[in-house]
Amino acid sequence: GQQLNQSPQSMFIQEGEDVSMNCTSSSIFNTWLWYKQDPGEGPVLLIALYKAGELTSNGRLTAQFGITRKDSFLNISASIPSDVGIYFCAGLNSGGYQKVTFGIGTKLQVIP
Amino acid sequence: GAVVSQHPSWVICKSGTSVKIECRSLDFQATTMFWYRQFPKQSLMLMATSNEGSKATYEQGVEKDKFLINHASLTLSTLTVTSAHPEDSSFYICSARERMVPAGYGYTFGSGTRLTVV
Numbered sequence: 564g565q566q567l568n569q570s571p572q573s574m575f576i577q578e579g580e581d582v583s584m585n586c587t588s589s590s591i592f593n594t595w596l597w598y599k600q601d602p603g604e605g606p607v608l609l610i611a612l613y614k615a616g617e618l619t620s621n622g623r624l625t626a627q628f629g630i631t632r633k634d635s636f637l638n639i640s641a642s643i644p645s646d647v648g649i650y651f652c653a654g655l656n657s658g659g660y661q662k663v664t665f666g667i668g669t670k671l672q673v674i675p
Numbered sequence: 676g677a678v679v680s681q682h683p684s685w686v687i688c689k690s691g692t693s694v695k696i697e698c699r700s701l702d703f704q705a706t707t708m709f710w711y712r713q714f715p716k717q718s719l720m721l722m723a724t725s726n727e728g729s730k731a732t733y734e735q736g737v738e739k740d741k742f743l744i745n746h747a748s749l750t751l752s753t754l755t756v757t758s759a760h761p762e763d764s765s766f767y768i769c770s771a772r773e774r775m776v777p778a779g780y781g782y783t784f785g786s787g788t789r790l791t792v793v
Contacts, residue, residue, distance in 0.1 A: 662709070
């Protein structure tokens, strides 16, 4: 099946710093998604990307859909304590039941 | 925005008993619902996909007789863990796919159910 490799798996940063995480796939996706999960909660969608090369922002978050359609990155600028959580990339293909495949996650910790 | 309610949020049960988890889309109709399992410090692993009125499609390695899924209406899906064992202890999360919404934005997740089997 499709596999998503996400890196880094964890990171500690100082409040105010920028953060970057990325995701690569062994195969092509038509849609890339980035989610954030807080402890004991379900994931919440941050950004959805639909076209190769697309660059989309949501507040301090920016994500890009790689040209090869096999990768994506998420940047968080000027991190704040509430950015703490686990960030998951996910891929989605059209057809069938359109299952969402998740990466292994990046655990972000922000030091005030 | 779209809201998915999952209940209960946590449950402790004895080994050998069955547990039912409900997933409801509160303000939209869900053409498809998905059930995931997440072990500590791991990703969400898809267990099964269910469409209203039809049998669920299970992922490879997931026992359909152990994890019973019923999608009785466009707003409700249930997952029943039968004859639960300690190794079934996990965080179970449902997701509902909203009709007529572009893929990606149309997937809303419940808040999860923490199952502990003792």
